[in-house]
Amino acid sequence: MTGLKPISPSPAVVEILDDLARAHRILEMEDHGDMSMGHLSFRDPEGRGAWLKRGNLGFEEVQPEDFILIDWDGNVLEGTGLRHLEWPLHTEMMLARPDINVVGHSHPFNAIVLSATGQALRAYSNEGVWFEEHGVPHFTLTSNLIDTRALGEAHAASLGASDAVLLRNHGASFVGTGVKECTLAGIFLEKAAKMQVAIASTGWKHTAPDHDEILTKRVDIYPERAKNNFWNYFNRKLAVREGRSWDPKYDAPMAPTT
Template sequence: MTEKDPRETVATSSRIMAATGAGDLIWGHVSVRDPDGRGVWLKQASYGLEEITRERVHLVSPQGEVLEGGGRRHSEFPIHTEVMAARPDVGGVVHVHSRHAVALAAAGAELLPVSHEANYFAGRGVPRFTRTADLILTRDLGRGVAADLGDAQALFLVNHGIVTVGPDLETATVAAVILERACEQQLTTLGYGGSPSWSGPEESLAKREHIYPPEAQHQVWDYLARNLDDVRA
Protein backbone atom coordinates (compact mmCIF):
# COMPACT_ATOMS: atom_id res chain seq x y z
CA MET A 1 0.00 0.00 0.00
CA THR A 2 1.37 3.39 -0.95
CA GLU A 3 2.27 5.80 1.86
CA LYS A 4 1.42 8.81 -0.29
CA ASP A 5 -1.81 10.77 -0.08
CA PRO A 6 -4.22 8.39 -1.85
CA ARG A 7 -5.86 11.33 -3.59
CA GLU A 8 -2.56 12.29 -5.20
CA THR A 9 -1.93 8.71 -6.28
CA VAL A 10 -5.40 8.42 -7.85
CA ALA A 11 -4.91 11.74 -9.64
CA THR A 12 -1.51 10.74 -11.01
CA SER A 13 -2.75 7.32 -12.11
CA SER A 14 -5.73 8.88 -13.86
CA ARG A 15 -3.52 11.28 -15.81
CA ILE A 16 -1.09 8.50 -16.70
CA MET A 17 -3.92 6.40 -18.08
CA ALA A 18 -5.08 9.34 -20.19
CA ALA A 19 -1.55 10.10 -21.39
CA THR A 20 -1.03 6.48 -22.48
CA GLY A 21 -4.19 6.40 -24.59
CA ALA A 22 -6.76 4.90 -22.22
CA GLY A 23 -8.97 7.97 -22.07
CA ASP A 24 -12.62 7.56 -23.04
CA LEU A 25 -14.22 10.99 -22.72
CA ILE A 26 -15.50 11.08 -19.09
CA TRP A 27 -15.43 7.30 -18.54
CA GLY A 28 -12.87 5.09 -16.84
CA HIS A 29 -11.76 5.22 -13.20
CA VAL A 30 -9.04 4.17 -10.77
CA SER A 31 -8.97 3.67 -7.02
CA VAL A 32 -6.80 3.19 -3.94
CA ARG A 33 -7.84 1.17 -0.88
CA ASP A 34 -8.51 3.46 2.08
CA PRO A 35 -5.78 2.80 4.65
CA ASP A 36 -8.36 3.06 7.45
CA GLY A 37 -10.65 0.44 5.91
CA ARG A 38 -13.52 2.78 5.08
CA GLY A 39 -13.73 1.93 1.38
CA VAL A 40 -11.86 3.24 -1.67
CA TRP A 41 -10.50 6.58 -2.83
CA LEU A 42 -12.02 6.84 -6.30
CA LYS A 43 -11.78 9.23 -9.23
CA GLN A 44 -14.91 11.38 -9.41
CA ALA A 45 -17.35 10.96 -12.29
CA SER A 46 -18.13 13.60 -14.95
CA TYR A 47 -14.42 14.35 -15.56
CA GLY A 48 -12.00 12.86 -18.05
CA LEU A 49 -9.01 10.97 -16.71
CA GLU A 50 -6.71 13.78 -17.83
CA GLU A 51 -8.65 16.30 -15.71
CA ILE A 52 -8.24 14.56 -12.37
CA THR A 53 -6.55 16.41 -9.52
CA ARG A 54 -6.53 15.50 -5.84
CA GLU A 55 -9.62 17.69 -5.40
CA ARG A 56 -11.51 15.45 -7.86
CA VAL A 57 -11.02 12.27 -5.86
CA HIS A 58 -13.42 11.15 -3.14
CA LEU A 59 -13.81 8.38 -0.55
CA VAL A 60 -16.56 5.86 -1.35
CA SER A 61 -17.85 3.25 1.09
CA PRO A 62 -18.55 -0.38 0.06
CA GLN A 63 -22.24 0.60 -0.08
CA GLY A 64 -21.53 3.46 -2.48
CA GLU A 65 -21.85 6.35 -0.04
CA VAL A 66 -19.49 9.28 -0.59
CA LEU A 67 -17.81 9.73 2.79
CA GLU A 68 -15.32 12.48 1.97
CA GLY A 69 -14.98 14.85 -0.95
CA GLY A 70 -17.63 16.13 -3.31
CA GLY A 71 -18.60 15.51 -6.89
CA ARG A 72 -20.51 12.78 -8.65
CA ARG A 73 -19.75 9.14 -7.88
CA HIS A 74 -19.04 6.66 -10.67
CA SER A 75 -21.89 4.16 -11.00
CA GLU A 76 -19.38 1.34 -11.42
CA PHE A 77 -17.90 1.73 -7.95
CA PRO A 78 -18.69 -1.97 -7.22
CA ILE A 79 -15.81 -2.97 -9.50
CA HIS A 80 -13.45 -1.38 -7.00
CA THR A 81 -15.14 -2.13 -3.70
CA GLU A 82 -15.94 -5.76 -4.47
CA VAL A 83 -12.51 -6.57 -5.89
CA MET A 84 -10.96 -5.00 -2.78
CA ALA A 85 -13.29 -7.04 -0.56
CA ALA A 86 -12.39 -10.30 -2.32
CA ARG A 87 -8.67 -9.59 -2.59
CA PRO A 88 -6.98 -8.39 0.63
CA ASP A 89 -3.70 -8.33 -1.32
CA VAL A 90 -5.01 -5.63 -3.67
CA GLY A 91 -4.36 -1.98 -2.87
CA GLY A 92 -5.26 -0.41 -6.21
CA VAL A 93 -7.70 -1.04 -9.07
CA VAL A 94 -7.85 0.36 -12.61
CA HIS A 95 -10.86 0.11 -14.92
CA VAL A 96 -10.51 1.66 -18.37
CA HIS A 97 -11.70 1.04 -21.94
CA SER A 98 -8.35 0.57 -23.68
CA ARG A 99 -9.01 0.24 -27.40
CA HIS A 100 -6.76 -2.65 -28.38
CA ALA A 101 -7.58 -4.64 -25.26
CA VAL A 102 -11.29 -4.30 -26.01
CA ALA A 103 -10.67 -5.39 -29.61
CA LEU A 104 -8.60 -8.43 -28.70
CA ALA A 105 -11.09 -9.63 -26.10
CA ALA A 106 -14.07 -9.05 -28.41
CA ALA A 107 -12.33 -11.08 -31.11
CA GLY A 108 -12.26 -14.04 -28.74
CA ALA A 109 -8.47 -14.26 -28.89
CA GLU A 110 -6.26 -15.35 -26.02
CA LEU A 111 -3.40 -13.06 -25.06
CA LEU A 112 -0.20 -14.48 -26.58
CA PRO A 113 3.38 -13.54 -25.60
CA VAL A 114 4.42 -12.33 -29.03
CA SER A 115 6.34 -9.50 -27.35
CA HIS A 116 7.81 -8.71 -23.94
CA GLU A 117 4.59 -7.13 -22.69
CA ALA A 118 2.31 -10.18 -22.65
CA ASN A 119 4.84 -12.07 -20.53
CA TYR A 120 3.91 -9.73 -17.68
CA PHE A 121 0.76 -11.85 -17.30
CA ALA A 122 2.51 -15.24 -17.54
CA GLY A 123 1.25 -17.92 -15.24
CA ARG A 124 -2.21 -16.60 -14.43
CA GLY A 125 -3.02 -15.12 -17.83
CA VAL A 126 -5.88 -12.68 -18.38
CA PRO A 127 -9.27 -14.32 -17.67
CA ARG A 128 -12.51 -13.10 -19.24
CA PHE A 129 -15.73 -11.76 -17.70
CA THR A 130 -18.69 -12.48 -20.00
CA ARG A 131 -21.73 -12.29 -17.73
CA THR A 132 -22.62 -8.90 -19.21
CA ALA A 133 -21.03 -6.26 -21.42
CA ASP A 134 -23.14 -3.61 -19.69
CA LEU A 135 -21.93 -1.45 -16.82
CA ILE A 136 -21.08 -3.09 -13.50
CA LEU A 137 -23.83 -1.33 -11.57
CA THR A 138 -24.52 -3.72 -8.70
CA ARG A 139 -22.53 -5.30 -5.92
CA ASP A 140 -23.56 -8.71 -7.26
CA LEU A 141 -21.98 -7.93 -10.63
CA GLY A 142 -18.95 -6.53 -8.81
CA ARG A 143 -18.60 -9.82 -6.96
CA GLY A 144 -18.82 -11.60 -10.31
CA VAL A 145 -15.97 -9.48 -11.64
CA ALA A 146 -13.92 -10.31 -8.54
CA ALA A 147 -14.69 -14.02 -8.89
CA ASP A 148 -13.64 -14.16 -12.54
CA LEU A 149 -10.51 -12.13 -11.81
CA GLY A 150 -9.55 -14.73 -9.22
CA ASP A 151 -5.90 -14.36 -8.26
CA ALA A 152 -4.91 -12.84 -11.61
CA GLN A 153 -3.68 -9.30 -12.10
CA ALA A 154 -5.90 -8.42 -15.04
CA LEU A 155 -9.34 -9.25 -16.42
CA PHE A 156 -10.97 -8.66 -19.79
CA LEU A 157 -14.52 -7.34 -19.43
CA VAL A 158 -15.47 -8.61 -22.87
CA ASN A 159 -17.01 -5.92 -25.16
CA HIS A 160 -16.46 -3.41 -22.36
CA GLY A 161 -12.93 -2.84 -21.03
CA ILE A 162 -10.32 -4.14 -18.62
CA VAL A 163 -9.71 -4.35 -14.88
CA THR A 164 -6.18 -4.47 -13.51
CA VAL A 165 -5.07 -4.76 -9.89
CA GLY A 166 -1.92 -4.65 -7.83
CA PRO A 167 -0.64 -4.38 -4.28
CA ASP A 168 -0.76 -0.63 -4.88
CA LEU A 169 -2.25 1.60 -7.54
CA GLU A 170 1.15 2.24 -9.06
CA THR A 171 1.46 -1.46 -9.96
CA ALA A 172 -2.15 -1.70 -11.17
CA THR A 173 -1.57 1.31 -13.42
CA VAL A 174 1.57 -0.16 -14.95
CA ALA A 175 -0.31 -3.43 -15.52
CA ALA A 176 -3.04 -1.58 -17.44
CA VAL A 177 -0.47 0.22 -19.61
CA ILE A 178 1.39 -3.01 -20.34
CA LEU A 179 -1.80 -4.95 -21.12
CA GLU A 180 -2.86 -2.43 -23.73
CA ARG A 181 0.61 -2.49 -25.31
CA ALA A 182 0.53 -6.30 -25.36
CA CYS A 183 -2.87 -6.36 -27.07
CA GLU A 184 -1.82 -3.77 -29.65
CA GLN A 185 1.35 -5.70 -30.46
CA GLN A 186 -0.56 -8.98 -30.85
CA LEU A 187 -3.18 -7.45 -33.14
CA THR A 188 -0.41 -5.85 -35.22
CA THR A 189 1.57 -9.09 -35.42
CA LEU A 190 -1.35 -11.28 -36.40
CA GLY A 191 -2.51 -8.66 -38.88
CA TYR A 192 0.58 -9.30 -40.98
CA GLY A 193 -0.35 -12.95 -41.53
CA GLY A 194 2.62 -15.24 -42.03
CA SER A 195 3.57 -17.69 -39.27
CA PRO A 196 3.63 -15.77 -35.97
CA SER A 197 5.69 -17.14 -33.09
CA TRP A 198 5.60 -16.56 -29.36
CA SER A 199 7.29 -17.67 -26.16
CA GLY A 200 6.39 -20.98 -24.56
CA PRO A 201 5.20 -21.18 -20.94
CA GLU A 202 8.64 -21.75 -19.39
CA GLU A 203 10.32 -18.94 -21.29
CA SER A 204 7.33 -16.67 -20.68
CA LEU A 205 7.59 -17.11 -16.90
CA ALA A 206 11.34 -16.48 -17.05
CA LYS A 207 10.83 -13.30 -19.05
CA ARG A 208 8.29 -12.06 -16.51
CA GLU A 209 10.83 -12.57 -13.73
CA HIS A 210 13.66 -10.93 -15.67
CA ILE A 211 11.77 -7.95 -17.09
CA TYR A 212 9.06 -7.14 -14.57
CA PRO A 213 10.29 -7.50 -10.98
CA PRO A 214 8.43 -5.20 -8.53
CA GLU A 215 11.29 -2.69 -8.54
CA ALA A 216 11.12 -2.34 -12.33
CA GLN A 217 7.36 -1.87 -12.22
CA HIS A 218 7.72 1.05 -9.82
CA GLN A 219 10.48 2.48 -12.00
CA VAL A 220 8.02 2.40 -14.90
CA TRP A 221 5.49 4.29 -12.74
CA ASP A 222 8.16 6.89 -11.92
CA TYR A 223 8.98 7.22 -15.62
CA LEU A 224 5.34 7.72 -16.56
CA ALA A 225 4.87 10.26 -13.77
CA ARG A 226 7.98 12.15 -14.86
CA ASN A 227 6.54 12.39 -18.36
CA LEU A 228 3.46 14.05 -16.88
CA ASP A 229 5.69 16.56 -15.12
CA ASP A 230 7.50 17.29 -18.40
CA VAL A 231 4.18 17.99 -20.14
CA ARG A 232 3.15 20.44 -17.39
CA ALA A 233 6.52 22.20 -17.37
Protein backbone atom coordinates in the same frame (compact mmCIF):
# COMPACT_ATOMS: atom_id res chain seq x y z
CA MET B 1 -14.62 22.61 -8.86
CA THR B 2 -17.53 24.99 -8.15
CA GLY B 3 -19.88 23.58 -5.52
CA LEU B 4 -17.52 20.81 -4.44
CA LYS B 5 -16.55 20.58 -0.80
CA PRO B 6 -12.87 19.91 -0.05
CA ILE B 7 -11.98 16.47 1.20
CA SER B 8 -9.94 16.10 4.40
CA PRO B 9 -7.91 12.89 4.12
CA SER B 10 -5.07 11.93 6.43
CA PRO B 11 -1.50 12.80 5.38
CA ALA B 12 -0.92 9.18 4.33
CA VAL B 13 -4.01 9.25 2.11
CA VAL B 14 -3.04 12.65 0.66
CA GLU B 15 0.20 11.16 -0.65
CA ILE B 16 -1.61 8.24 -2.27
CA LEU B 17 -4.27 10.50 -3.81
CA ASP B 18 -1.50 12.55 -5.39
CA ASP B 19 -0.05 9.39 -6.94
CA LEU B 20 -3.51 8.18 -7.97
CA ALA B 21 -4.35 11.46 -9.68
CA ARG B 22 -1.12 11.28 -11.68
CA ALA B 23 -1.85 7.64 -12.48
CA HIS B 24 -5.08 8.73 -14.20
CA ARG B 25 -3.17 11.30 -16.26
CA ILE B 26 -0.44 8.79 -17.11
CA LEU B 27 -3.03 6.30 -18.30
CA GLU B 28 -4.63 8.99 -20.49
CA MET B 29 -1.18 9.61 -21.96
CA GLU B 30 -0.82 5.86 -22.59
CA ASP B 31 -4.08 5.42 -24.58
CA HIS B 32 -6.59 4.63 -21.83
CA GLY B 33 -8.69 7.79 -22.09
CA ASP B 34 -12.34 7.67 -23.18
CA MET B 35 -14.00 11.04 -22.63
CA SER B 36 -15.08 11.19 -18.96
CA MET B 37 -15.38 7.43 -18.57
CA GLY B 38 -13.02 5.17 -16.63
CA HIS B 39 -11.87 5.37 -13.03
CA LEU B 40 -9.24 4.28 -10.52
CA SER B 41 -9.64 3.70 -6.81
CA PHE B 42 -7.62 2.69 -3.78
CA ARG B 43 -8.47 0.92 -0.56
CA ASP B 44 -8.89 3.28 2.37
CA PRO B 45 -6.12 2.39 4.87
CA GLU B 46 -8.57 2.83 7.76
CA GLY B 47 -10.85 0.14 6.33
CA ARG B 48 -13.78 2.44 5.59
CA GLY B 49 -14.07 1.53 1.91
CA ALA B 50 -12.42 2.96 -1.21
CA TRP B 51 -11.33 6.33 -2.55
CA LEU B 52 -12.80 6.61 -6.06
CA LYS B 53 -12.34 9.23 -8.77
CA ARG B 54 -15.45 11.40 -9.01
CA GLY B 55 -17.48 11.31 -12.21
CA ASN B 56 -17.66 13.72 -15.15
CA LEU B 57 -13.87 14.06 -15.41
CA GLY B 58 -11.56 12.72 -18.09
CA PHE B 59 -8.41 10.94 -16.98
CA GLU B 60 -6.29 13.91 -18.11
CA GLU B 61 -8.20 16.25 -15.76
CA VAL B 62 -7.89 14.37 -12.47
CA GLN B 63 -6.23 16.16 -9.55
CA PRO B 64 -5.71 14.99 -5.94
CA GLU B 65 -8.92 16.68 -4.76
CA ASP B 66 -11.07 14.84 -7.33
CA PHE B 67 -11.90 11.77 -5.22
CA ILE B 68 -14.74 10.63 -3.02
CA LEU B 69 -14.59 8.10 -0.20
CA ILE B 70 -17.29 5.43 -0.44
CA ASP B 71 -18.06 2.58 1.93
CA TRP B 72 -18.54 -1.03 0.83
CA ASP B 73 -22.22 -0.32 0.12
CA GLY B 74 -21.46 2.67 -2.08
CA ASN B 75 -22.45 5.36 0.42
CA VAL B 76 -20.38 8.54 0.04
CA LEU B 77 -18.55 9.21 3.31
CA GLU B 78 -16.36 12.10 2.21
CA GLY B 79 -16.15 14.46 -0.74
CA THR B 80 -18.76 15.60 -3.22
CA GLY B 81 -19.36 15.11 -6.91
CA LEU B 82 -20.86 12.36 -8.99
CA ARG B 83 -20.28 8.78 -7.84
CA HIS B 84 -19.49 6.55 -10.81
CA LEU B 85 -22.21 4.00 -11.54
CA GLU B 86 -19.59 1.26 -11.67
CA TRP B 87 -18.47 1.71 -8.07
CA PRO B 88 -19.27 -2.00 -7.33
CA LEU B 89 -16.57 -3.01 -9.81
CA HIS B 90 -14.03 -1.53 -7.39
CA THR B 91 -15.43 -2.50 -4.02
CA GLU B 92 -16.19 -6.11 -4.91
CA MET B 93 -12.68 -6.66 -6.27
CA MET B 94 -11.21 -5.35 -3.03
CA LEU B 95 -13.56 -7.47 -0.93
CA ALA B 96 -12.68 -10.58 -2.93
CA ARG B 97 -8.92 -9.98 -2.98
CA PRO B 98 -7.32 -8.61 0.22
CA ASP B 99 -4.05 -8.18 -1.68
CA ILE B 100 -5.62 -5.62 -4.03
CA ASN B 101 -5.24 -2.03 -2.88
CA VAL B 102 -5.71 -0.25 -6.21
CA VAL B 103 -8.23 -0.95 -8.98
CA GLY B 104 -8.42 0.57 -12.45
CA HIS B 105 -11.08 0.35 -15.13
CA SER B 106 -10.87 1.90 -18.59
CA HIS B 107 -11.83 1.47 -22.23
CA PRO B 108 -8.53 1.10 -24.14
CA PHE B 109 -9.07 0.50 -27.87
CA ASN B 110 -6.96 -2.60 -28.45
CA ALA B 111 -8.03 -4.30 -25.23
CA ILE B 112 -11.64 -3.89 -26.35
CA VAL B 113 -10.80 -5.37 -29.76
CA LEU B 114 -9.21 -8.37 -28.05
CA SER B 115 -12.16 -8.68 -25.66
CA ALA B 116 -14.51 -9.11 -28.62
CA THR B 117 -12.53 -12.06 -29.97
CA GLY B 118 -12.37 -14.22 -26.85
CA GLN B 119 -8.71 -14.88 -27.65
CA ALA B 120 -6.26 -15.39 -24.80
CA LEU B 121 -3.66 -12.66 -24.37
CA ARG B 122 -0.26 -14.05 -25.37
CA ALA B 123 3.22 -12.86 -24.45
CA TYR B 124 4.29 -11.80 -27.95
CA SER B 125 6.15 -8.87 -26.39
CA ASN B 126 7.67 -7.95 -23.04
CA GLU B 127 4.42 -6.32 -21.95
CA GLY B 128 2.51 -9.58 -22.31
CA VAL B 129 5.03 -11.31 -20.06
CA TRP B 130 3.59 -9.38 -17.09
CA PHE B 131 0.39 -11.45 -17.25
CA GLU B 132 1.71 -14.93 -18.04
CA GLU B 133 1.46 -16.54 -14.61
CA HIS B 134 -2.32 -16.21 -14.25
CA GLY B 135 -3.33 -15.06 -17.71
CA VAL B 136 -5.97 -12.44 -18.52
CA PRO B 137 -9.47 -13.93 -18.26
CA HIS B 138 -12.50 -12.72 -20.21
CA PHE B 139 -15.59 -11.52 -18.36
CA THR B 140 -18.49 -12.46 -20.64
CA LEU B 141 -21.58 -12.28 -18.43
CA THR B 142 -22.49 -8.86 -19.83
CA SER B 143 -21.02 -6.07 -21.91
CA ASN B 144 -23.04 -3.55 -19.91
CA LEU B 145 -22.05 -1.52 -16.88
CA ILE B 146 -20.85 -3.29 -13.74
CA ASP B 147 -23.30 -1.30 -11.65
CA THR B 148 -24.67 -3.80 -9.12
CA ARG B 149 -22.97 -5.71 -6.34
CA ALA B 150 -23.98 -9.00 -7.98
CA LEU B 151 -22.25 -8.01 -11.22
CA GLY B 152 -19.30 -6.71 -9.22
CA GLU B 153 -18.97 -10.07 -7.48
CA ALA B 154 -19.14 -11.93 -10.80
CA HIS B 155 -16.56 -9.59 -12.31
CA ALA B 156 -14.23 -10.12 -9.33
CA ALA B 157 -14.70 -13.89 -9.58
CA SER B 158 -13.73 -13.72 -13.25
CA LEU B 159 -10.54 -11.85 -12.37
CA GLY B 160 -9.50 -14.63 -9.99
CA ALA B 161 -5.82 -14.33 -9.11
CA SER B 162 -4.97 -12.34 -12.24
CA ASP B 163 -3.75 -8.76 -12.57
CA ALA B 164 -6.30 -7.89 -15.27
CA VAL B 165 -9.55 -9.00 -16.87
CA LEU B 166 -11.05 -8.14 -20.26
CA LEU B 167 -14.74 -7.19 -20.28
CA ARG B 168 -16.44 -8.35 -23.48
CA ASN B 169 -17.14 -5.47 -25.89
CA HIS B 170 -16.60 -3.04 -23.01
CA GLY B 171 -13.10 -2.52 -21.67
CA ALA B 172 -10.58 -3.76 -19.15
CA SER B 173 -10.01 -3.81 -15.42
CA PHE B 174 -6.57 -4.06 -13.83
CA VAL B 175 -5.33 -4.20 -10.27
CA GLY B 176 -2.26 -3.93 -8.09
CA THR B 177 -0.95 -3.90 -4.57
CA GLY B 178 -0.23 -0.20 -5.08
CA VAL B 179 -0.67 2.67 -7.52
CA LYS B 180 2.56 1.85 -9.33
CA GLU B 181 1.69 -1.81 -9.93
CA CYS B 182 -1.87 -1.08 -11.05
CA THR B 183 -0.77 1.64 -13.45
CA LEU B 184 1.91 -0.53 -15.02
CA ALA B 185 -0.58 -3.40 -15.38
CA GLY B 186 -2.96 -1.10 -17.25
CA ILE B 187 -0.25 0.25 -19.54
CA PHE B 188 1.22 -3.16 -20.30
CA LEU B 189 -2.21 -4.70 -20.93
CA GLU B 190 -3.05 -2.23 -23.69
CA LYS B 191 0.44 -2.46 -25.22
CA ALA B 192 0.28 -6.27 -25.24
CA ALA B 193 -3.20 -6.22 -26.76
CA LYS B 194 -2.06 -3.75 -29.42
CA MET B 195 0.84 -6.03 -30.31
CA GLN B 196 -1.42 -9.08 -30.54
CA VAL B 197 -4.03 -7.31 -32.69
CA ALA B 198 -1.28 -6.06 -35.02
CA ILE B 199 0.31 -9.51 -35.35
CA ALA B 200 -3.05 -11.16 -36.04
CA SER B 201 -3.84 -8.58 -38.72
CA THR B 202 -0.77 -9.56 -40.76
CA GLY B 203 -2.00 -13.09 -41.41
CA TRP B 204 1.59 -14.26 -41.00
CA LYS B 205 2.60 -17.27 -38.96
CA HIS B 206 3.57 -16.14 -35.48
CA THR B 207 4.80 -17.65 -32.22
CA ALA B 208 5.25 -16.76 -28.57
CA PRO B 209 7.90 -18.08 -26.17
CA ASP B 210 6.94 -21.16 -24.17
CA HIS B 211 5.40 -20.81 -20.71
CA ASP B 212 8.51 -21.67 -18.68
CA GLU B 213 10.67 -19.24 -20.64
CA ILE B 214 8.13 -16.48 -20.12
CA LEU B 215 7.98 -17.06 -16.36
CA THR B 216 11.77 -16.85 -16.16
CA LYS B 217 11.72 -13.77 -18.35
CA ARG B 218 9.21 -12.10 -16.04
CA VAL B 219 11.57 -12.46 -13.08
CA ASP B 220 14.42 -11.03 -15.15
CA ILE B 221 12.66 -8.02 -16.68
CA TYR B 222 10.27 -7.03 -13.89
CA PRO B 223 12.25 -6.97 -10.63
CA GLU B 224 11.22 -4.25 -8.19
CA ARG B 225 13.96 -1.90 -9.40
CA ALA B 226 12.58 -2.14 -12.94
CA LYS B 227 9.04 -1.41 -11.78
CA ASN B 228 10.34 1.64 -9.92
CA ASN B 229 12.29 2.73 -12.99
CA PHE B 230 9.24 2.44 -15.25
CA TRP B 231 7.00 4.28 -12.78
CA ASN B 232 9.57 7.07 -12.49
CA TYR B 233 9.88 7.25 -16.28
CA PHE B 234 6.13 7.63 -16.81
CA ASN B 235 6.04 10.37 -14.16
CA ARG B 236 8.83 12.25 -15.96
CA LYS B 237 7.10 11.76 -19.32
CA LEU B 238 3.88 13.16 -17.85
CA ALA B 239 5.70 16.18 -16.41
CA VAL B 240 7.22 16.95 -19.81
CA ARG B 241 3.80 16.61 -21.44
CA GLU B 242 2.26 18.95 -18.86
CA GLY B 243 5.06 21.49 -19.18
CA ARG B 244 6.25 21.31 -15.58
CA SER B 245 9.24 20.10 -13.61
CA TRP B 246 9.05 16.67 -12.03
CA ASP B 247 9.72 15.80 -8.42
CA PRO B 248 13.44 14.93 -8.06
CA LYS B 249 12.44 11.56 -6.58
CA TYR B 250 11.56 10.54 -10.15
CA ASP B 251 15.04 11.34 -11.50
CA ALA B 252 16.74 8.61 -13.50
CA PRO B 253 19.61 7.17 -11.39
CA MET B 254 23.10 7.59 -12.83
CA ALA B 255 24.30 4.31 -11.31
CA PRO B 256 22.77 0.83 -10.95
CA THR B 257 20.31 0.45 -8.08
CA THR B 258 19.36 -2.64 -6.10
